[in-house]
Amino acid sequence: MGNSEILVDATAGVQKRKIFSAEEIYQLELEKVFGRCWLFLTHESEIPKSGDFVTTFMGEDRVLVVRQADRSVKAFLNSCRHRGNQVCRAESGNLRSFICSYHGWTYGIDGSLINVPLEKECYGSPVDKTNLGLAPVAKVENFNGFVFGCLDPEAPSLREYLGEMAWYMETFTSGGRAELLGPPLKSVLHTNWKLPAENFACDGYHVGWTHAAALKVAPAGPLGQLAGNTGINTTEAPGIQIATRHGHGFGCIWNAASSIHRGTALNDYLLSKQPEVAKRLGEWRGKLFMAHWDATIFPNCSFLYATNTFKVWQPKGPGEIEVWTWSMVDKEMSSELKRNVQKEAIRTFGTAGTFESDDAVNFHGCMRTNRGPQTRKGQLTNSMAVGFDKTHPELPGVISELSFIGETAGRNFYRFWDEVMDAANWDEIRAANSHWTEDWLAPETRDTNGNGRNQSDHFEHRQTQVAGK
Ligand code: FES
Ligand SMILES: [Fe+2]
Structure with a gap:
């Protein structure tokens, strides 16, 4: 941030706790993140x-x-x-x-x-x-029907901003297929906006533990097996983490729609549409159409595809947000199916939803605890599977194929947060577009201006500064 303190080391997967409570950081976010991102x-x-x-x-x-x-x-x-x-x-x-x-x-x-x-x-x-x-x-x-605004006239177009994330989101939005059922449910949560945004981007890890009770009553299948974090059946429920330029990303569980919605009209609907999607958009997106996604569009818009919820985390100071929640459906569904999808989405991720309440307790707990006068001097870790991030021959962005549980998309979220907080303008951010994956995967090769640098010196320097209290 600026020329002063280093708050994030995205290569190591480390961020300082104070970014969740410091008023001066929040005020800078309003200018640099919310004042210039879509x-x-x-x-x-x-x-x-x-x-x-x-x-x-x-x-x-x-x-x-x-x-x-x-x-x-x-x-x-x-x-x-x-x-x-x-x-x-x-x-x-x-x-x-x-x-x-x-x-x-x-x-x-x-x-x-x-x-x-x-x-x-x-x-x-x-x-x-x-x-x-x-x-x-x-x-x-x-x-594709999702309307965004940007307060910075120098920003790239929405398509450019979404970048590779748009390629993925075509899977269920192309032709204006997806729509939102409103008006949005609204609730107040005492937490920092980045905690739920990061959670939706990458945090498959909490699902088996935070939501253990809810999962025990969920239908049998890959997700039900997660309850209590006793292990993951990696043959039945493998998945990946995907990170794209500008901080967007998601984790996905293959074929989860059928396990979550097995025996329902929604599953029949998805199965009936899947061949057309695969034919039009190719095999990978045909596969993604039947997957479950937990996703964040940087900075504060998140969604769950296949559990059909769409959210915006509206910041109200460093320690408070309004959560706005819509249900996400396919335009071509019958009105009865849309109603059923909406009911199920509200039951799980609506204001009083079973999963929503589980998450709220932890988002609130992280916020309150991280702001303790001594506690906030420390740092947190986002380093799961560092070293497994890579590019893929067919999928755009940076990918971790180790598991759908990972922190690749979380590291990407903070990597871009740090970049946008540091950059003077969009020209500086644009300058890194062509080599952002190389910067991530081989940080020794370039700095953000495209110049070579001594990686080990730089890394140790950053580590020291982040670790410093
Ligand atoms: S008419 Fe709007 S503030 Fe006076
Ligand atoms: Fe959750």
Whole structure:
């Protein structure tokens, strides 16, 4: 971070505990992470008609997302240009204009200021409204129906930002197949936003232990066998970890859909669609279509494919988040199947879901414990299977084939977090795009400017600094 303290050593899989509680680090995250990465806003299916809107957050900034008359989607800071009040208090709806509740300034759905009450009588002369529209979010783009916004005009396109992750996500989103059922469930959790984001990116490790009780009542099969961490049946339930550029990543369990949903209409549905996906997108993505994914799109958007939940971790200070949860379905499912999928997703990962409550206890515990005045001076480990990370002849990104349980995608999450916190701008980040896997797998060959360096000196130097108290 900056030129001062080293907070992450992604090569060794180490990060300092203070990144979960220090106010100054959190404030820098709002600028450098949330101020310039692409953030999930909504799904197109939530705002189908002109004037449809949702309100959400980008970091701690309130944002209004509106479907325009020309069918495009725009987003604005949800803040009146007069005194700064929010111009829309509703979570969603359909309006022809947005009227501020304080003095009544009125904005069109395109964000322009269209009415100032008592303009003639009190301002004396006409107000020049041309520069008083709602501040636009610099970029709004959609990936197969998933709408994201970015506050940094210098950022790459959404497609470039998703990078190799887009290749993987085509598996279930291409042609606008996946959609979200809202409105999102919302709950408050006392934890740092990175803890659940990291968990969804990589943490297959906790599943057998944290969720042991829930797994014991789950159907027999690979996941049920995890209960109590007594061992993994690696022949029946092998999987991989995948890390892609810009901090995105996931762990997947092969053929888990059939074990989780064995004997259900959902499994029949997935099996009926699988041959078409394999034919169109190839064998690997045909296989991924039937896998279970725990995934994070950096920084704060996570999903579980095959347990059908989609989440955003909205930061509210270093020690608090709002968890927003949608159910994820395939557009072509019957409405009855969609309803059943939604019920099951809410039962497991909804606000009061069985798995959700298990996780919340631990996310809260990590947060509270890591911030102890002495405890926070230490460091944590993310080093599972370091040395097994590699590139793959057919799968993009960095892969660990050792098991779906791993920390490869977690190391990638903190690697990019560190990079984006350190970089002055997107040009610096772009400069590493062409050699990010080489930098990871052979850190001795280059630094982030593409220059050679003495790896052992550098590594020892970093280790010393991270270990220092
Ligand atoms: S603050 Fe919005 S009209 Fe005054
Ligand atoms: Fe969990």
